[in-house]
Amino acid sequence: MRLLIHNQKGGVGKTTTAANLGAALLRAGRARAVLLADLDPQMHLTAMLGAGTPAGAWNVADWLSGRAGAPRPVAEEPGLSLIPGAALLPEHMVLPAQDVPGRWTLLDSAPGWSAQIEAVSHWAELVLCPLEPDFLGLSGASRLLARFDEIGVPRSRIRFLLCRFNARLGLHQDVQARLTERFGPELVMAQTVRSSVRIAEAPGFGRTIFAHAPGSNGCTDYEHLAKGLAPAGTPVPGRNAA
Numbered sequence: 001m002r003l004l005i006h007n008q009k010g011g012v013g014k015t016t017t018a019a020n021l022g023a024a025l026l027r028a029g030r031a032r033a034v035l036l037a038d039l040d041p042q043m044h045l046t047a048m049l050g051a052g053t054p055a056g057a058w059n060v061a062d063w064l065s066g067r068a069g070a071p072r073p074v075a076e077e078p079g080l081s082l083i084p085g086a087a088l089l090p091e092h093m094v095l096p097a098q099d100v101p102g103r104w105t106l107l108d109s110a111p112g113w114s115a116q117i118e119a120v121s122h123w124a125e126l127v128l129c130p131l132e133p134d135f136l137g138l139s140g141a142s143r144l145l146a147r148f149d150e151i152g153v154p155r156s157r158i159r160f161l162l163c164r165f166n167a168r169l170g171l172h173q174d175v176q177a178r179l180t181e182r183f184g185p186e187l188v189m190a191q192t193v194r195s196s197v198r199i200a201e202a203p204g205f206g207r208t209i210f211a212h213a214p215g216s217n218g219c220t221d222y223e224h225l226a227k228g229l230a231p232a233g234t235p236v237p238g239r240n241a242a
């Protein structure tokens with residue numbers, strides 16, 4: 001399964017979701033392996049989970065140029081591995097043609113818009129768009145969807161995910177209701193990710209939320225999200241293969 005995590009807007013929870021959803025898919029038994037690719041030149045995902053990555057190591061620019069190499073295993077998360085980020089992505093990308101059975105590839109995108117983001121939007125089977133539950137998040141979601149419409153990414157492949165959610169706030173409930181009303185429930189993940197200090201502090205320890213604060217709300221939310229994206233009964237490709 002190829003999943004792009006994107007929003008033009010910055011700081012909405014893309015990288016946090018890539019790391020923690022990746023771990024959640026494995027822990028919930030919904031994937032046999034998860035490959036995280038850091039497409040963002042800010043390299044936040046690499047800073048978060050790529051401790052000890054040597055300078056000059058095989059990276060996402062090599063991967064997208066078709067050069068063979070090995071992703072780096074993420075500590076404490078069996079099955080999770082990372083393709084470290086690069087300062088520049090190649091102009092002409094060679095996106096892998098074939099999926100490894102049972103593996104999810106999660107791409108953590110940079111904010112903004114680029115030819116590379118367009119290319120990976122077409123390559124991905126699903127585009128997950130984290131957003132914050134406020135007015136700018138809502139108007140940004142409309143603009144983002146219009147962009148995907150323009151380049152021909154079908155709406156059936158797009159999902160919005162409310163992050164840093166607080167159900168006690170009227171504003172958050174209102175944005176959730178308006179998002180669902182505007183785009184339809186099929187485009188909006190019913191599961192939200194609650195605002196959590198534990199989630200915000202985990203990157204400082206180089207860990208996912210599962211390793212940092214087992215049993216916390218963040219674990220519950222990302223695990224439910226994983227199950228929502230890969231519902232029970234969906235065979236994990238390759239898992240039960242003869």
Ligand SMILES: Nc1ncnc2c1ncn2[C@@H]1O[C@H](COP(=O)(O)OP(=O)(O)OP(=O)(O)O)[C@@H](O)[C@H]1O
Nearest residue numbers: 010011012013014015016111164194195196199200
């Ligand atoms: N559910 C949450 N609760 C609390 N803090 C969160 C949550 N999700 C993300 N954050 C924090 O919000 C900040 C932005 O998150 P993140 O880096 O994942 O966003 P991003 O969309 O990847 O940003 P960029 O566009 O710069 O790549 C980080 O400090 C992160 O720890």
Ligand SMILES: [Mg+2]
Nearest residue numbers: 014015040044
């Ligand atoms: Mg990011």
